[in-house]
Amino acid sequence: LCSKMPEREDDHLTPATRLLEKRREMAEVEQALAAQKEAREASSCEFQMKMESLQQRREELERKEFQLKESLLKFDKFLKENDSKKARAIKKATDEKDLQKSKDKEIDRLREDTSHLVKNRAKIQAKLEKHIMFHKYLEKVLEGAEEFHEIREIIARYDTLTATHDDLMESEIGNQEKVEKQRGDLMKYTEEKNNDILSYNNQLGGLQTRLDKAQSRAVKWESKWMHIKNTAAKKTLLLGRVKMATHNLFQLVNRHQKTRRDDVDIEDTTEQLIRVRRLLPLTLHVFVLFF
Incomplete structure (x- = not known):
């Protein structure tokens, strides 16, 4: 160095x-x-x-x-x-x-991993020895079954059936949950509609009360309307008679006075009355002189 x-x-x-x-x-x-x-x-x-x-x-x-x-x-x-x-x-x-x-x-970690692997290997070996009888059983089943040629085919069929069973159970559970949910929704919907019906009945009762009051008021107003119509008819008849009498009087006055009548509308009763009022004294005076 x-x-x-x-x-x-x-x-x-x-x-x-x-x-x-x-x-x-x-x-x-x-x-x-x-x-x-x-x-x-x-x-x-x-x-x-x-x-x-x-x-x-x-x-x-x-x-x-x-x-x-x-x-x-x-x-x-x-x-x-x-x-x-x-x-x-x-x-x-x-x-x-x-x-x-x-x-x-790193060495300590590898040693620890090795220890875990050894323990797992021992556990797997114990499980293998424990389940060896199932292997022997499957061999006997294979000897008497024409459908299968190897043990793994039996295991594959078992796995398929197990998976199918699990799927069916899961589907059944899902269907049950859906049924329960729909049942709960139906009960909730029924309760809501019953509440709506009760509310509508209450509203209908209130509306019926208002309808009865309205019909009662309608009967009263109908009676008043008939009275008004009758009164109006009488007044209209009276007005027609007045207008006719006024027109006749207006014609009579004009005939004696020999004045033009076409300058006053036939429906203008007010103007006719004004003309009659203005000409009537003179007409009466002439009537007295001649008769």
């Missing part, structure tokens, strides 16, 4: 410790450079050589510092990769553990 560690110069020191050590050496070099700078007046050539040596040492230290930084980066990358691989390994182990649990549960 772990990759190869990066190469290091000192296995007993950590990269951070080595970096601090190198920085300390660089500080010492800087101090030495400062001291050498103060003493450069002593020997210019020697100072130059030392400066070059120190410069080379400084460059070497910088190179080593860069290498240490690279080593630190590689080490950090190594740690991250190692953590990632570790996490994947843990996840894989967890998944395998969960899968194992699932398999164990």
Whole structure:
């Protein structure tokens, strides 16, 4: 799971410790450079050589510092990769553990199913031993029956008859239920119609009472109507006589006055009376003069 560690110069020191050590050496070099700078007046050539040596040492230290930084980066990358691989390994182990649990549960379920199957097999075997005598009986029946050639034909016929019997029983039960329902509907209908008849009888009694009252009122109104008709006939006869007398009087007055009569309608009794009233005094005066 772990990759190869990066190469290091000192296995007993950590990269951070080595970096601090190198920085300390660089500080010492800087101090030495400062001291050498103060003493450069002593020997210019020697100072130059030392400066070059120190410069080379400084460059070497910088190179080593860069290498240490690279080593630190590689080490950090190594740690991250190692953590990632570790996490994947843990996840894989967890998944395998969960899968194992699932398999164990499946095994337990299969064992339980197997146990049930064994028990059912024992029950079926017991039933088979219990019903073996029926098989022997059917074999004897088959030997004496010409209609059947195999036991399954007898069983098929039995199943057919049983199904037919069940259908007939179910149909009979259905018919009984229908009869009961129709009987109940008939009783309900009869009760409703009896109630309707009672209600109609009550209504008929009320209507008969109203009819008797109406007939009684009709007799009274018939008597009144006959009286009105008789009265109207008398008044009509009287009116006819009045109109005839008025017309005769109107003709008599017009004949003596020698006026036109066609300007008054023969049926306009009112106008005739007005003319007679206006002309009658004059007619009476003439009648007195001549008679």
